[in-house]
Amino acid sequence: DTEVTQTPKHLVMGMTNKKSLKCEQHMGHRAMYWYKQKAKKPPELMFVYSYEKLSINESVPSRFSPECPNSSLLNLHLHALQPEDSALYLCASSRQVPDPYEQYFGPGTRLTVT
Amino acid sequence: RKEVEQDPGPFNVPEGATVAFNCTYSNSASQSFFWYRQDCRKEPKLLMSVYSSGNEDGRFTAQLNRASQYISLLIRDSKLSDSATYLCVVTANSGGSNYKLTFGKGTLLTVNP
Numbered sequence: 001d002t003e004v005t006q007t008p009k010h011l012v013m014g015m016t017n018k019k020s021l022k023c024e025q026h027m028g029h030r031a032m033y034w035y036k037q038k039a040k041k042p043p044e045l046m047f048v049y050s051y052e053k054l055s056i057n058e059s060v061p062s063r064f065s066p067e068c069p070n071s072s073l074l075n076l077h078l079h080a081l082q083p084e085d086s087a088l089y090l091c092a093s094s095r096q097v098p099d100p101y102e103q104y105f106g107p108g109t110r111l112t113v114t
Numbered sequence: 115r116k117e118v119e120q121d122p123g124p125f126n127v128p129e130g131a132t133v134a135f136n137c138t139y140s141n142s143a144s145q146s147f148f149w150y151r152q153d154c155r156k157e158p159k160l161l162m163s164v165y166s167s168g169n170e171d172g173r174f175t176a177q178l179n180r181a182s183q184y185i186s187l188l189i190r191d192s193k194l195s196d197s198a199t200y201l202c203v204v205t206a207n208s209g210g211s212n213y214k215l216t217f218g219k220g221t222l223l224t225v226n227p
Contacts, residue, residue, distance in 0.1 A: 090157055
């Protein structure tokens with residue numbers, strides 16, 4: 001089963017709201033990722049977790065706060081976002097880091113900031 | 115030179131055609147190579163890993179030339195369902211024990227009846 005699930009599918013939030021995106025995988029993968037994708041652009045890496053520890057932060061603004069409660073779950077906490085943060089947020093997982101194994105993506109959360 | 119560069123497209127081909135996508139990468143230390151496909155408003159899905167010896171999966175053939183830093187994807191007997199954006203993806207060490215996927219901008223393929 002190569003499934004990564006994400007909730008919610010769609011989210012509309014105001015600039016003063018606090019919300020969280022959730023991601024789950026049951027493939028035993030020990031690396032999990034958050035990406036941001038704008039329309040007609042490739043995904044951009046935001047964060048990498050390896051064995052539940054943050055290993056890469058691609059200079060993401062602090063209004064995005066990742067959390068990895070256990071090896072199957074990955075959250076992205078959102079606070080005081082800007083309209084330009086509206087995008088598709090993708091979660092992915094892979095067997096491990098290092099070792100550049102294939103990544104499997106979830107369906108994404110389509111976020112609109114108003 | 116961009117890290118990963120793909121044919122800009124779009125490609126419009128009739129059903130049954132053979133279509134080839136090309137991709138070049140700038141980091142000679144890159145270690146793994148993949149083709150993903152992405153349907154409109156969906157997530158990227160892994161299509162194939164790409165190996166130096168070349169690999170084939172049904173109608174799809176991927177090739178890697180490390181000396182030229184070049185990757186290709188060939189689709190034979192294209193189907194309407196092949197219509198998607200094809201993303202060339204390269205993995206390289208980004209410092210210490212960290213690896214990072216770098217995506218090309220993608221090439222849009224439309225297969226017409």
